[in-house]
Amino acid sequence: MLRSETMERKQKETCKSILITGGAGFIGSHLVKYLVRQHPDMQVACLDALTYAGNVANLGDVWEESSFHFVVGDVTDFKTIKEILSLYQVEGIIHLAAESHVDRSIVDPFLFARTNVMGTLTLLEAFREHLATTNRKGRFYQVSTDEVYGSLASEESPFVESTPYAPRSPYSAAKASADHFVRAYHETYGMDVVLSSCSNNFGPNQFPEKLLPLFIQNILHRRALPVYGKGENVRDWLYVENHVEAIEKVFFAGRSGETYNIGGHNEWRNIDLIHLLIEIVDEKLGRPKGASLSLISFVQDRLGHDLRYAIDPSKIRQELGWTPHYPFREALEDTVDWYLGHPEWLEDIFTGNYRKQNEAVRKKNNFIA
Numbered sequence: 001m002l003r004s005e006t007m008e009r010k011q012k013e014t015c016k017s018i019l020i021t022g023g024a025g026f027i028g029s030h031l032v033k034y035l036v037r038q039h040p041d042m043q044v045a046c047l048d049a050l051t052y053a054g055n056v057a058n059l060g061d062v063w064e065e066s067s068f069h070f071v072v073g074d075v076t077d078f079k080t081i082k083e084i085l086s087l088y089q090v091e092g093i094i095h096l097a098a099e100s101h102v103d104r105s106i107v108d109p110f111l112f113a114r115t116n117v118m119g120t121l122t123l124l125e126a127f128r129e130h131l132a133t134t135n136r137k138g139r140f141y142q143v144s145t146d147e148v149y150g151s152l153a154s155e156e157s158p159f160v161e162s163t164p165y166a167p168r169s170p171y172s173a174a175k176a177s178a179d180h181f182v183r184a185y186h187e188t189y190g191m192d193v194v195l196s197s198c199s200n201n202f203g204p205n206q207f208p209e210k211l212l213p214l215f216i217q218n219i220l221h222r223r224a225l226p227v228y229g230k231g232e233n234v235r236d237w238l239y240v241e242n243h244v245e246a247i248e249k250v251f252f253a254g255r256s257g258e259t260y261n262i263g264g265h266n267e268w269r270n271i272d273l274i275h276l277l278i279e280i281v282d283e284k285l286g287r288p289k290g291a292s293l294s295l296i297s298f299v300q301d302r303l304g305h306d307l308r309y310a311i312d313p314s315k316i317r318q319e320l321g322w323t324p325h326y327p328f329r330e331a332l333e334d335t336v337d338w339y340l341g342h343p344e345w346l347e348d349i350f351t352g353n354y355r356k357q358n359e360a361v362r363k364k365n366n367f368i369a
């Protein structure tokens with residue numbers, strides 16, 4: 001048996017209670033649903049502030065499960081976090097809560113520093129105190145992004161784990177800073193930590209400010225498709241369920257103190273991906289091939305727009321045996337089907353109705369520390 005398999009089995013047996021932050025967001029909600037399904041003996045508590053990006057509807061059927069607990073709270077609120085860690089006897093944290101949209105970080109960098117940096121530090125310190133006072137062992141997992149490595153030129157090799165950090169937007173600078181705190185807790189206090197840096201995700205339940213859900217909507221309603229610059233920026237796309245499976249591997253089997261890059265060797269120039277998306281959506285809507293190409297509208301480029309991100313995932317493949325399970329084209333088709341088949345989910349966001357559902361949960365679940 002591989003070292004990682006032995007470790008994975010041992011960790012799965014010992015970790016009985018986990019805290020997921022940001023579980024009402026895009027990736028967090030997929031992760032929560034997956035873990036509750038895969039680990040029926042583990043308590044899964046979820047902490048989310050329900051910002052504009054959080055949506056309680058993303059969690060679907062998981063609300064019915066007795067092993068699932070939802071708390072509305074902020075990752076910068078030390079007292080609340082301490083109470084949650086104690087109430088659920090938490091033995092592991094997977095930290096996803098963040099402000100995640102680069103365009104918003106350009107408008108309000110302070111918010112990104114508050115949530116992404118101070119939020120991570122607050123969680124680390126609360127977890128350290130919790131483990132010390134309860135005499136427990138526990139693992140902290142920081143879900144990070146390939147954007148911390150900066151931007152690649154077109155001929156450069158993809159990012160590896162030892163690529164120096166060179167963040168270039170307030171979003172990636174805040175994520176990078178948080179990652180440094182996580183590593184500092186490992187070195188200084190001996191905290192058991194793991195980190196991962198993943199490429200661009202896509203899939204159901206992604207807030208429709210991000211490229212794929214926004215463009216699927218716009219094609220459906222024959223609205224313009226705003227493409228930054230000339231659409232030549234390159235991103236490495238991964239289906240969210242592939243990311244979730246990788247997170248499970250890293251959490252249970254990753255070596256303490258290590259970082260794992262997660263990606264699917266799937267680089268696309270934005271303009272090429274948009275052409276493929278148009279082809280798929282038009283076909284599903286029964287429109288002639290290329291009917292929506294005229295919707296493409298080139299707009300002024302984002303400030304400091306990184307040219308290219310690309311991930312080398314050799315380490316996670318070799319050490320933990322992870323490879324993307326869902327092929328890209330099928331996953332993209334499934335994603336388009338999901339958005340076209342769930343107009344009510346999008347409608348609730350565009351009308352603001354989802355905020356009312358969030359408020360109802362907030363009133364019921366707000367945690368009084």
Ligand SMILES: NC(=O)c1ccc[n+]([C@@H]2O[C@H](COP(=O)([O-])OP(=O)(O)OC[C@H]3O[C@@H](n4cnc5c(N)ncnc54)[C@H](O)[C@@H]3O)[C@@H](O)[C@H]2O)c1
Nearest residue numbers: 022024025026027049050051053054074075097098100201
């Ligand atoms: N989406 C991607 O392509 C991608 C790729 C790599 C890494 N990541 C990382 O994965 C994580 C999740 O990304 P996502 O796309 O699901 O983000 P998202 O914006 O969809 O969700 C973020 C969630 O965090 C919650 N949140 C925000 N501020 C909070 C606070 N102060 N306290 C508690 N909860 C708060 C929001 O309510 C929301 O539910 C982020 O840390 C992001 O940096 C994302």
